[in-house]
Amino acid sequence: MLLKDDTKVLVVSAPGGFGKTTLAKKFCHDNEIKGIFGDNILFVTVSSETSLTSIAQSLFKHYDITKLSIS
Known part of the structure; x- marks a missing residue:
């Protein structure tokens, strides 16, 4: 969803301990994502x-x- 041109914001919400930070870290370490966003x-x-x-x-x-x- 985040990589679609018409998506400006994607909100992930849940109570503490449900893995939001883990999900974000894994997403940001993906090679395709790194290739798109680089050091940003x-x-x-x-x-x-x-x-x-x-x-x-x-x-x-x-x-x-x-x-x-x-x-």
Whole structure:
């Protein structure tokens, strides 16, 4: 479903312990998926304590964007 041109978002939801993270990790390690998305596969921890700034900083670090900063 995610690889169809008309699919913009795919939501996977379930209570904790049902394997959502395991599914995402296995999906992202698939050779076909790696071939399509390359280095644009990231895992960012998002929790109630995570801020948008910390997520953006993680993205900047991953893509080695050193000229931009968030304040």
